[in-house]
Amino acid sequence: MAYNKEIYERAWQLMEKRRLCAEQELEKRRSVLFAACPRAEEIERELTSYSVRAAKAVLRGADLKNELTLMKKNNIALQNELKAILEKNDLPENYLEPWYECELCSDKGNIDGKMCECMKTLIKKTAYEQLNSISPLSLCTFESFELKYYPDSSAEKGEGRTQKDYMRSVLNYCKKYADNFSGNSRSLIFQGGTGLGKTHLSLAIAQRVIELGSSVIYVSAPDIVMQLEKEHFSGKYGESGDSEQLLGECDLLILDDLGTEFQTKYTVAAIYNIINKRLLTSHPTIISTNLSLSEMHQLYGDRMVSRIIGMLDRIEFVGNDIRQIKRREKRKK
Secondary structure, three states: OOOOHHHHHHHHHHHHHHHHHHHHHHHHHHHHHHHHOHHHHHHHHHHHHHHHHHHHHHHOOOOHHHHHHHHHHHHHHHHHHHHHHHHHOOOOOOOOOOOOOOOOOOOOOEEOOEEOHHHHHHHHHHHHHHHHOOOOOOOOOOOOOOHHHOOOOOEEOOOOEEHHHHHHHHHHHHHHHHHOOOOOOOEEEEEOOOOOOHHHHHHHHHHHHHHOOOOEEEEEHHHHHHHHHHHHHOOOOOOOOOHHHHHHHOOEEEEEEEOOOOOOHHHHHHHHHHHHHHHHOOOOEEEEEOOOHHHHHHHHHHHHHHHHHHHEEEEEOOOOOHHHHHHHHHHHO
16 A cells, blocks of 8 residues: 655654664663672673674684684583673663563564564554544543533423433433444434534544554545545545555444535435445444434435445433533633
């Protein structure tokens, strides 16, 4: 898969930073140990000098076999002494080695001229982050979701529950969904008017899923449509990050504000292709929209609405526009 030059450069910079950090941390550990135990520094210096002494033995024509045997014996003795010092100080055996994130390539990004898997992962992660940057991704939390803004007087859906109780159950559902997220998780659609918390809970799910180690792309429908159009009509499709493929393969796609994008034949097809591809490959997707099903039908047609009804779990959001409530509270202060 092709990525643009900026992504590769950024990923290599991050890899180099990893390696330098590991080596700088090693120097700090060495300084601490050698200050407390000068003998450890003497041993390390002697061990380092053995390669030079072996080369000098060859040059002066010494009895190489006997001298190398003796050096090996001394080398083992020094290593055992150093190991004993580390054990005495409750330090791990690899305390005086760099702690690289990738032991295979030592955070160099390649092995024998071939790109290491850790580097491929970092490049993909960097591409995800670049795509996320299309939309302002100010992650919200479940803890900051304020139920106090939902009415506790009016019943919801004839079930004897207030809107606050109902939205508490939606909050708990979203928490459980995020905590138990996997590649087998259901796809969801959040529906309801503006300012009811759809974006907040979408972002809270994104934050929790990212913390659990899965890749998440969070985009608004208008922004991603603009990005796809730019790539499609620039004549350089596949060289600018190939957003459509990234959208199709990430662990979780969150598509916000569906229906607010500029409507053309291309944008409708692009949105349908993204959703349909993920549903066909069982990749979890969360869609949030202010549209009702009938409004979605008018914009996107039978085919897309049929997929959404049949394959996404619908979560309805109720209440009053919280943004308006908060604005009124600020004016009163």
